[in-house]
Every structure is written in structure tokens, then in C-alpha cells.
Amino acid sequence: MTNTTASSDVGDLQSRLSGEVPGVSLAWSTYQDQTRVVVPAADLLSVLQASKKIGFDQLTDITCVDLLEYGNATDRFEVVYLLLNIETSERLTLKTYLNEPDLTIPSATSVWFGADWLEREVYDMYGIIFAGHPNFKRLLLPQEFQSFPLRKDYPVKGRGERHNFPVITRAES
Amino acid sequence: MATEINKTVGDNVFLTTLDAAASWARANSLWPMPFATACCGIELMSTAASRHDLSRFGSEVMRFSPRQCDLMIVAGRVVMKMLPVLQRIWLQMPEPKWCISMGACACSGGVFDTYAVVQGIDRFIPVDVYVPGCPPRPEQLIRSIIDLQEKIQSGGTYNAREFKLRILPEGPQRFDEDELIRIRERNGFKLDPPTYDPVH
Ligand code: SF4
Numbered sequence: 001m002t003n004t005t006a007s008s009d010v011g012d013l014q015s016r017l018s019g020e021v022p023g024v025s026l027a028w029s030t031y032q033d034q035t036r037v038v039v040p041a042a043d044l045l046s047v048l049q050a051s052k053k054i055g056f057d058q059l060t061d062i063t064c065v066d067l068l069e070y071g072n073a074t075d076r077f078e079v080v081y082l083l084l085n086i087e088t089s090e091r092l093t094l095k096t097y098l099n100e101p102d103l104t105i106p107s108a109t110s111v112w113f114g115a116d117w118l119e120r121e122v123y124d125m126y127g128i129i130f131a132g133h134p135n136f137k138r139l140l141l142p143q144e145f146q147s148f149p150l151r152k153d154y155p156v157k158g159r160g161e162r163h164n165f166p167v168i169t170r171a172e173s
Numbered sequence: 174m175a176t177e178i179n180k181t182v183g184d185n186v187f188l189t190t191l192d193a194a195a196s197w198a199r200a201n202s203l204w205p206m207p208f209a210t211a212c213c214g215i216e217l218m219s220t221a222a223s224r225h226d227l228s229r230f231g232s233e234v235m236r237f238s239p240r241q242c243d244l245m246i247v248a249g250r251v252v253m254k255m256l257p258v259l260q261r262i263w264l265q266m267p268e269p270k271w272c273i274s275m276g277a278c279a280c281s282g283g284v285f286d287t288y289a290v291v292q293g294i295d296r297f298i299p300v301d302v303y304v305p306g307c308p309p310r311p312e313q314l315i316r317s318i319i320d321l322q323e324k325i326q327s328g329g330t331y332n333a334r335e336f337k338l339r340i341l342p343e344g345p346q347r348f349d350e351d352e353l354i355r356i357r358e359r360n361g362f363k364l365d366p367p368t369y370d371p372v373h
Contacts, residue, residue, distance in 0.1 A: 141289070142254050149288050158288025162253045163296070168260055170299040170339035173270070 010035050013054075013090065020050035036093040044096050045106040048081065052111050056083035056092055059112035062119060064126045068152040075099055079128060081108070098128065107133040125150035196329030199243070199269065200322040203232035206242035206266065208259060211249030213276035213308040220311035230318055239265040244321070246314075250278035252289045256297060263298045269333035271325070273317055274300045277307045295344030 013035060014028055024047060027038040039047045060082040067073035075097035083092040098105065107130035108115040119130040120139035127148035130136060137143060145161065147154050178186070209217050220227050227233045236242045239262045251259055263272070274294055277283035280303045282292035294300065301324060302317045309317075328335055 140254075154288070156287055161288060162291050165253075165256055165260070165291075165297050167296065167342040167344070168263065168298050169342050170336045172340075173264055173268075173299065173336075 013092070016054045017047070017050060020053055021046050034091065034093060036095060038095045038097070041096045041098055041105050045108075045111075047094065048108050048111045051083055051092060051094065055085040055087065055090070058084040058086055059108065059114050059118070060084050060091075062108070062115060062122055064122045064128055064150075066126060066150065066152045077103065077126060077128060079105065079122065103127060104129040104131050106131055107136075109133055124148070127151070192330045193326070195331035196326045199329060200325040201231040203244045203271075203318065203321070204234050204236055204242045205232055205244045205246050206237070206239050206262070207235050207246055207248065208262065209246075209248040210251060210255060211276075211278060213248035213278065216308040216311060217246060217248040217275065217314065220314045225311040225315065227315065227318070230315060230322070232318055239263075240267065242266055243270045244318075245270065245272045246275055247272065247279045247294050248275040248308075250283060250285055251291045251294055253291060254289070256291050256294075259294065260298060269329070269336065271301045271321055272299060273302045273304060273314075273321065275304045275314060275317070276309055277305065280305065283307060293344060296342075297344065299339070299343045 010028070010030055014026075017037070018024075018026060021043065024043040025040065026047070029036050029038075037047075061080075062082075063080050065078040065080065067076060067078055077098040079096050079098060081094040083094060084090070085092075096105065105128065107119055109119065109130075110132065115130075116133070116135070117139055119128075119133055120135075120137065122128050123130065123136065124138045124140050125148055138145065141149070147159060147161075149158070207214065207217055209215075219225060221233055221235060232244065239245070243266065245263060245266060247259065263270075272294075274280045278285060278290070279294050280300075282290050284307075286292070291297070295303075302321050304313050304317045306313055
């Protein structure tokens with residue numbers, strides 16, 4: 001019984017979102033009552049605007065997954081948007097795939113301003129560039145940091161950044 | 174001559190050196206600067222609070238301005254973004270000054286062997302007393318302050334000239350391999366060197 005309700009809800013959501021962006025190929029899937037849709041990177045901004053229009057008024061989180069050497073993944077990065085419709089408590093997981101060297105996608109700050117720090121954190125950790133962001137720079141790490149530490153090809157102990165400081169001796173201080 | 178003076182003033186005069194007098198005064202009025210960045214800071218607060226009562230040992234006056242302090246207690250992990258701040262605060266403290274490294278994280282990075290966490294503050298600033306533990310109990314911190322008082326009294330000079338001789342870095346040098354692996358190899362265990370991290 002719950003299954004039919006869930007699938008009809010999902011079907012409703014699919015048709016609502018597809019109706020807003022005709023011509024965009026959306027790949028839908030569900031897993032344990034979570035609805036997920038994969039969007040081509042080129043159409044990302046229009047799909048984000050459409051999902052806000054159909055009621056997803058809160059951007060819960062933006063995150064990213066580095067799929068290097070993961071299973072039989074063909075793409076390198078997966079940027080994930082977690083959306084919530086506050087009125088109906090519907091949730092939607094929106095994903096897009098990116099590959100090097102073109103790691104630029106449009107910023108979602110024009111849709112939800114709360115994307116500001118989320119996008120800066122994703123840039124900080126994975127190096128995804130969000131075009132059109134009003135204040136695009138690192139959020140957590142020092143500005144002069146060179147690498148993107150949550151990428152899978154970055155060593156967990158770093159590349160010597162944590163030892164790269166002047167040493168103050170007793171006589172100098 | 175001495176007996177003449179003794180007759181006149183009795184036990185009211187003590188003879189000592191200027192160094193000893195200055196060190197005695199300094200050791201018994203340490204003004205700690207709490208540099209509490211993580212969970213050890215909670216234990217530091219507990220040490221200063223009424224139950225453990227650090228004021229029994231003459232160093233309860235925590236000041237949050239480094240310019241009013243002479244003892245820095247680094248309680249917690251220091252990340253690479255915080256280390257320049259730590260060094261700056263250390264340089265802002267007036268001489269003579271001392272540093273207690275409290276907890277596994279401040280002493281060695283603790284379990285946080287990651288790209289962002291400094292593997293021991295003694296690599297970059299001088300440290301006088303290390304307190305082991307995760308977190309150390311307040312009794313341990315009190316013990317470290319008593320040890321520091323002994324250290325000040327036994328070696329202090331009134332113009333802090335003992336510090337001028339210490340021109341070399343006091344922490345471990347930069348290492349190219351995991352310290353633990355080298356120690357184990359010295360003890361006869363052969364381990365593969367870490368291949369993922371040549372620079373460390
Ligand atoms: S040594 Fe333990 S208690 Fe202290 S800062 Fe580190 S993790 Fe926290």
C-alpha cells in the first residue's frame with residue numbers, strides 16, 4: 001500500500017519537474033523512499049530554478065563525491081544537491097556529474113542564497129568551481145592552500161602543509 | 174661583623190640572590206593565558222574552577238589578553254590555520270614567559286594525524302612542560318604547574334638571560350618518514366615505508 005502511494009508521489013514529482021523543464025533529459029531513480037534525479041551539468045541551473053518553482057524552497061546541503069576508483073563509475077565528481085519542500089516535507093536529491101578538466105558549474109546562489117557557504121565549502125574540499133558566485137573563495141582552509149584535500153588522490157597526511165611554518169626559538173620570543 | 178648585624182636585626186633579614194628572589198616571586202604568581210582550542214579546554218576550565226581550585230597554587234588569574242600573561246596553556250589541537258595565530262599570541266606575551274602543552278593533541282597531534290592538524294606545537298614554539306593524557310585530568314595539570322614552578326625557581330634569572338642561550342628550535346625536527354616507523358625499525362621491526370606520502 002505504502003509502495004503505491006510512494007510511487008504515485010514520485011510519478012507526480014517527476015511529471016511536475018519535467019513539465020517545468022521540457023527537453024531536459026532527467027534520469028530518475030528511487031532508493032529506500034528517496035527520490036533522486038541526475039541532471040546534465042549543462043542544464044543544472046534551469047532544473048534548480050524549476051525545482052524551486054515547484055515548491056522545493058529549502059536547499060538543505062550541497063556536497064560532492066569523488067568517484068575516483070569507485071566501483072565502475074565513469075565520471076570523476078558527483079555534485080549533490082539536497083532539496084526540501086518545507087510545506088509537504090518532500091525531499092529531492094539532485095545530482096550532476098563532472099569531469100576534469102572542466103569543473104565549472106553555475107552557482108545556485110541566484111536561486112537559494114543559502115548556497116553561498118555550501119558552494120565555497122565544496123570548492124574548498126573538491127575544487128569544483130561555481131560560476132556566478134558573489135564571493136567565491138575558500139571557506140575553511142587558508143586562502144593560500146594549494147590542494148583540495150577531500151579528493152581521493154590527496155594523501156590523508158597532506159603534502160607537508162602542516163609542517164610549513166617558521167619555527168620560533170626561545171631566544172627569539 | 175655578622176654577629177653585630179645579627180644582634181641588631183635578628184631574624185628579620187634574609188640574604189638571597191636577586192635571581193632567586195625574582196624566580197620565587199614569578200613562580201608563585203603565574204598568570205595563565207588559556208589557549209583552549211578543543212576538549213582539553215573543558216578540563217582546563219575545570220582545573221581553574223572551585224572543585225580543583227588552581228588558585229591554591231597561585232596561578233588562577235586567567236587573562237584573555239596575552240599581554241597580561243606569562244604562562245600559555247595550549248589545551249587542544251592546533252590546526253594549520255590556527256598556528257600563525259598561536260605564534261603571534263606567543264610573541265605578544267611579555268618576557269619572561271612559559272608554555273605548557275596540555276593533552277595528546279597539543280603535544281603530538283594525538284589521533285588527528287591529518288593534513289590540517291599540526292603534529293605537536295613544540296615544532297613551532299618553545300614548550301616547557303608537556304602534560305600527557307586525552308584529556309589530562311585536572312590533577313595532572315596542577316602537577317604540571319607545580320613542576321613548572323620548580324623549574325622556574327631552580328633555573329630562573331631576574332633578567333631572563335637563561336632564555337637567551339636557547340637559540341635552537343626545541344621541538345622535533347622535520348621528518349620525512351613516520352616517526353613511529355623509524356622507532357619500530359630501530360627496535361628490529363621491519364615495516365614498509367609509507368608509499369602514499371613521500372613528503373609528509
Ligand atoms: S588530547 Fe584528547 S581531550 Fe585533549 S584536545 Fe585532544 S582529543 Fe581533546
